[in-house]
């Protein structure tokens with residue numbers, strides 16, 4: 001992706017909030033010629049883009065009247081009525097009860113991962129904990145054998161990797177690698193699905209195979225693309241929710257004290273972490289279906305619109321003391337999971353994992369600080385708000 005002006009240096013990427021504030025004040029809806037997109041920065045406008053799916057479509061092919069069929073598209077790139085039907089089917093796999101039933105298993109995985117590091121007093125939180133946790137959870141839910149987990153982690157990491165510039169060799173190589181990984185993963189899922197057609201299991205793959213709305217089921221291609229979406233949409237984001245929260249705890253140690261004294265505030269701290277350091281910095285894929293006015297600018301039919309969640313979530317017009325991390329903020333109508341018809345399907349699962357993980361971290365890792373000499377590095381993609389590693393130290397009990 002072509003870099004975003006104002007978000008180029010390490011410092012800007014780690015702390016983009018002054019840039020976003022400036023944009024909200026001076027150019028809340030701006031056209032960026034280099035990237036050929038509109039950037040939207042204010043809460044009110046981001047909310048409108050996400051809510052009005054008739055004007056701001058997720059389906060590039062339909063809007064650009066491309067000849068490419070969108071039949072095999074991923075849920076995230078569909079518009080109604082296709083989106084509504086498909087989402088109703090996959091919703092069956094993510095009911096609140098189904099997700100809540102996962103709590104004991106997520107607690108167990110959390111315990112095992114933390115047991116391995118608790119005595120050491122220092123850890124790269126991503127490598128040892130926040131990276132593996134969501135991968136193990138989703139592999140478990142899908143019914144993937146434990147012996148294949150490492151493959152899963154590799155595949156899922158490769159799929160979300162994003163090099164910097166769109167035209168350089170590294171970009172081409174990475175796109176080819178992604179295509180290869182998608183194929184490998186597709187073949188793997190196909191084998192797993194075939195096995196469940198013969199012997200159904202008590203797992204998400206079986207639920208997806210059997211889920212039916214108005215007599216319709218997902219076809220093979222739709223099943224495979226949904227499985228891929230779960231990995232791409234669910235793993236790195238949840239890793240970054242946990243890591244970004246702990247980054248804030250290390251930067252502001254008083255948050256740790258407050259949460260240790262009031263563990264009941266953990267769910268609200270998770271919401272605040274989602275707002276304060278939103279893991280998905282921006283939703284890049286909305287396309288105007290007609291000429292439309294937004295924030296005083298005319299966006300033309302077919303233009304691409306990028307909705308900056310990380311800016312909307314710091315908008316003072318919506319959040320008093322927006323630049324403060326308030327563990328008990330209420331209300332907290334953040335947009336970290338998006339909004340409208342594409343609102344994150346995995347939000348209940350991500351919230352549950354975040355709550356269980358942060359509760360355990362606060363309990364078992366007292367006095368978290370950055371390891372001496374740490375220089376945080378932002379991840380390469382500007383659309384993701386996260387660091388590459390989070391080396392921390394903590395007191396050993």
Ligand code: HEM
Pocket residue numbers: 058075076077087138229230233234235237238241279280283335336337338339341342343344345346347349350
């Ligand atoms: C959609 C964020 C975790 C599955 C989205 C969207 C956002 C988002 C912003 C909206 C995209 C759009 O409007 O184009 C997050 C964050 C997460 C997280 C911040 C973690 C903290 C998960 C998990 C799963 C998941 C754990 C599944 C296991 C999905 C799916 C969609 C989606 C399937 C597409 C929904 C649709 O198009 O109807 N997510 N997500 N996400 N997310 Fe998440």
